[in-house]
Amino acid sequence: MKEINMIAAIGANRELGYQNDLIWHFKEDMKFFRKITNGHPIIMGRKTFESLPNLLPNRQHIVLSHQNLEIPEVKVFSSKEEIDFYLKELEEIPFVIGGASLYRMYLLEAKRIYLTEIQATHPADVYFPEILLDRYERNTIYSGDERNTKYEINEYVLKKSLQLEASNKN
Numbered sequence: 134m135k136e137i138n139m140i141a142a143i144g145a146n147r148e149l150g151y152q153n154d155l156i157w158h159f160k161e162d163m164k165f166f167r168k169i170t171n172g173h174p175i176i177m178g179r180k181t182f183e184s185l186p187n188l189l190p191n192r193q194h195i196v197l198s199h200q201n202l203e204i205p206e207v208k209v210f211s212s213k214e215e216i217d218f219y220l221k222e223l224e225e226i227p228f229v230i231g232g233a234s235l236y237r238m239y240l241l242e243a244k245r246i247y248l249t250e251i252q253a254t255h256p257a258d259v260y261f262p263e264i265l266l267d268r269y270e271r272n273t274i275y276s277g278d279e280r281n282t283k284y285e286i287n288e289y290v291l292k293k294s295l296q297l298e299a300s301n302k303n
């Protein structure tokens with residue numbers, strides 16, 4: 134594994150989810166998620182996995198859990214170290230897709246963070262970790278609004294000088 138990416142949709146206060154469910158449902162965001170993760174392994178915590186309505190096609194699902202789960206077509210690991218070892222064998226760039234605990238775990242290692250930043254607030258019980266903006270170059274991929282709510286999809290690329298440091302953690 135050469136790099137690891139991350140993707141999330143967050144509110145104005147970095148709200149991610151509430152009562153184990155997603156809180157943001159925007160068409161362009163979903164479309165972007167499907168497109169950019171297509172064909173890539175996706176890494177998630179057990180709670181996020183359980184919140185999926187079904188397996189996402191054409192993506193290998195990698196789930197972190199302390200439990201000894203056996204789920205058809207899904208790789209379950211019980212520690213970050215086990216996941217990282219497994220990722221070394223993979224060609225495709227993996228995406229961490231949540232939830233909060235996995236974002237915290239991989240934040241400093243992610244080379245690209247795709248953040249859909251929604252200009253709205255929502256009750257939440259999980260939040261995306263704070264990112265230090267001066268670590269990244271920001272590219273705006275999409276800017277628009279749906280149902281009177283503005284949002285942007287931004288790509289935060291770890292600055293070159295920090296990439297070696299991050300890949301040493303992989």
Ligand SMILES: NC(=O)c1ccc[n+]([C@@H]2O[C@H](COP(=O)([O-])OP(=O)(O)OC[C@H]3O[C@@H](n4cnc5c(N)ncnc54)[C@H](OP(=O)(O)O)[C@@H]3O)[C@@H](O)[C@H]2O)c1
Pocket residue numbers: 140141142143148149150151152153154155156157177178179180181182184197198199200210211212213230231232233234235259
């Ligand atoms: N807005 C977004 O883009 C977005 C994306 C994804 C998820 N979400 C939201 O985020 C929320 C879920 O996030 P969350 O942080 O509560 O849960 P999570 O990260 O999805 O899953 C947490 C679970 O992962 C496992 N885990 C975490 N750290 C571990 C470790 N070091 N070793 C072994 N297993 C470990 C544990 O599973 P076990 O309990 O089985 O041991 C833990 O309970 C939901 O509301 C979801 O809708 C939002």
